Amino acid sequence: MKLSGGVEWSLHCCVVLSQSRSPVPTARLADLHGVSKTYLAKHLRALARADLVQPTEGRDGGYVLTRSAAKITVLDVVQAVDGTEPAFRCTEIRQQGLLAAPPEQCLSICGIAKVMATAEKAYRAELASVTIADLAATLDLTALGEKLAQP
Amino acid sequence: MKLSGGVEWSLHCCVVLSQSRSPVPTARLADLHGVSKTYLAKHLRALARADLVQPTEGRDGGYVLTRSAAKITVLDVVQAVDGTEPAFRCTEIRQQGLLAAPPEQCLSICGIAKVMATAEKAYRAELASVTIADLAATLDLTALGEKLAQP
DNA sequence: GCGTGCATACTCGGATATAAGCTGTCCGAGTAGAGGGGG
DNA sequence: CCCCCTCTACTCGGACAGCTTATATCCGAGTATGCACGC
Numbered sequence: 001m002k003l004s005g006g007v008e009w010s011l012h013c014c015v016v017l018s019q020s021r022s023p024v025p026t027a028r029l030a031d032l033h034g035v036s037k038t039y040l041a042k043h044l045r046a047l048a049r050a051d052l053v054q055p056t057e058g059r060d061g062g063y064v065l066t067r068s069a070a071k072i073t074v075l076d077v078v079q080a081v082d083g084t085e086p087a088f089r090c091t092e093i094r095q096q097g098l099l100a101a102p103p104e105q106c107l108s109i110c111g112i113a114k115v116m117a118t119a120e121k122a123y124r125a126e127l128a129s130v131t132i133a134d135l136a137a138t139l140d141l142t143a144l145g146e147k148l149a150q151p
Numbered sequence: 152m153k154l155s156g157g158v159e160w161s162l163h164c165c166v167v168l169s170q171s172r173s174p175v176p177t178a179r180l181a182d183l184h185g186v187s188k189t190y191l192a193k194h195l196r197a198l199a200r201a202d203l204v205q206p207t208e209g210r211d212g213g214y215v216l217t218r219s220a221a222k223i224t225v226l227d228v229v230q231a232v233d234g235t236e237p238a239f240r241c242t243e244i245r246q247q248g249l250l251a252a253p254p255e256q257c258l259s260i261c262g263i264a265k266v267m268a269t270a271e272k273a274y275r276a277e278l279a280s281v282t283i284a285d286l287a288a289t290l291d292l293t294a295l296g297e298k299l300a301q302p
Numbered sequence: 303g304c305g306t307g308c309a310t311a312c313t314c315g316g317a318t319a320t321a322a323g324c325t326g327t328c329c330g331a332g333t334a335g336a337g338g339g340g341g
Numbered sequence: 342c343c344c345c346c347t348c349t350a351c352t353c354g355g356a357c358a359g360c361t362t363a364t365a366t367c368c369g370a371g372t373a374t375g376c377a378c379g380c
Binding site: 001002003004005007008009011012016030031032033034035074082083085087088089090091093094096097098099100110111112114115116118119120122123124125126127130135138139140144 | 152153154155156158159160162163167181182183184185186225233234236238239240241242244245247248249250251252256261262263265266267269270271273274275276277278281286289290295
Binding site for chain 1: 323
């Protein structure tokens with residue numbers, strides 16, 4: 001089980017965007033973090049599809065958060081980049097092979113799938129309890145203000 | 152983020168093993184669940200490496216749980232098959248690019264990594280709270296006894 | 303009757319092939335602002 | 342002075358490679374059981 005590295009990039013970008021009033025272009029975000037411009041662009045588009053950031057086109061364009069950083073949770077970003085599908089997908093093994101259970105016994109969810117779903121729910125709940133504003137408060141952003149002001 | 156399908160197979164196999172007193176060979180486990188013999192064998196070997204199941208060689212050999220089903224948690228199986236590495240790997244982005252923070256500011260863990268680690272901890276805690284014995288109790292095993300008795 | 307040897311059934315480990323997803327790049331199309339030339 | 346044109350800087354979307362991982366198969370080596378053969 002591995003999370004896309006784009007999640008880390010996206011979270012850092014959201015923190016930067018939360019500190020900027022004007023749109024920040026993709027190339028600038030990439031330079032600030034030292035990552036690939038084109039690949040970061042792909043993830044930023046994913047954030048836009050999830051309506052977390054708003055692109056403005058044309059010259060002096062870039063990305064802005066669509067709402068207050070306090071209203072964007074870490075879970076929002078993770079799911080925007082990584083997708084909303086659960087990590088565990090039940091393939092209904094209980095209905096296959098010699099041990100196949102009859103369909104009338106399979107009306108409720110498989111016990112194994114239930115446990116895995118509960119665990120993932122706890123995982124998501126933890127991520128949903130932290131916002132981008134919370135992250136920005138914990139990180140040291142003294143250097144960010146100066147860098148954003150520079151052309 | 153996707154969990155290996157082998158996790159589901161392995162959990163089902165552990166439940167079956169918990170109900171059998173004699174060793175169960177790989178081919179039998181595969182037939183009972185309708186999955187690939189050779190690929191299942193690879194996952195069972197992983198369970199053996201993690202000391203969850205014990206293989207007995209030679210004729211009439213097969214796998215047995217190394218300890219009581221009540222002492223094997225779902226987390227044990229998940230980590231044996233999927234590995235123990237966290238899903239989120241911090242690449243220390245804060246030390247890269249124009250925003251690079253000096254090393255003396257990076258003595259403690261990055262705030263983003265901390266949040267992700269906390270969430271994964273909650274996930275693992277949930278899985279560790281359920282044992283194979285618990286799973287066996289929730290699944291319908293009436294058919295299993297008969298099938299295991301058959302040659 | 304008893305010991306030895308062979309066949310059988312099983313495991314382990316590695317090598318290999320295929321499919322899928324992650325990482326990363328490149329190009330063309332479209333859009334909005336800035337500046338310059340003509341009326 | 343004002344309008345239009347072009348140029349630039351930016352975004353969007355898709356097409357395209359390279360790499361890693363998951364999925365799946367196959368083969369050879371080793372081991373324990375059971376049976377048959379010979380003493």
